[in-house]
Amino acid sequence: MSKAPFTAILLITEMVGSLNHLMPLALTALSAYVVVDFLGGAPTYTSLLENMQLKRTLTTFSDNNHLFSLPIFNDSLIANQQVKNIKWTAQTLLINIQRGEHQLVPNGDTIIQVGDTLQVSTNQAGYQQLQQYL
Incomplete structure (x- = not known):
């Protein structure tokens, strides 16, 4: 505070x-x-710092990757699992999680819930593998 x-x-x-x-x-x-x-307001400077870190991660990861949105449904294999327990494909980066009106910057302990939309940076082959996995 x-x-x-x-x-x-x-x-x-x-x-x-x-x-x-x-x-x-x-x-x-x-x-x-x-x-x-x-x-439910967030501190201004904390939000700005998270946005700066997110932009830095996006620009330094890879030029060949694209940003994809992946919705999580009831029958998804990764629903109710921690991010660190998911077998991500190579060259895949989980950027953020859209949960309702909030955007979360995930860490390994973040639990993916039904109804979340994942913003994932990956190449086309990685996206197809993720689609099959989900």
């Missing part, structure tokens, strides 16, 4: 030279935290 709003409250109180604004500023900051938690 960021402490920037509380630092701002203290700075404004110091600049104004009065404690009259302390309570309204504190209530505003508290209500902002409640709204962000209720709406």
Whole structure:
């Protein structure tokens, strides 16, 4: 949790030279935290960092590969499995997982669920092998 709003409250109180604004500023900051938690907001700089890392991975993996979307259905062999337990084909990179309205950057412990859409970077042969496996 960021402490920037509380630092701002203290700075404004110091600049104004009065404690009259302390309570309204504190209530505003508290209500902002409640709204962000209720709406499921993510920290801005963390989201930007994840996007930068994703773009770096996309550009350095391979020029021959293409991005494919693979939906996960009920009868899929990889549904409810961790990413590290799946036998990925060579030259295949799992970029992200679209889960509802959220995009997840997967790691080995991420569990693939029914209804997810996988963004996979691979060549045409790898895509055909993945289609058969799924």
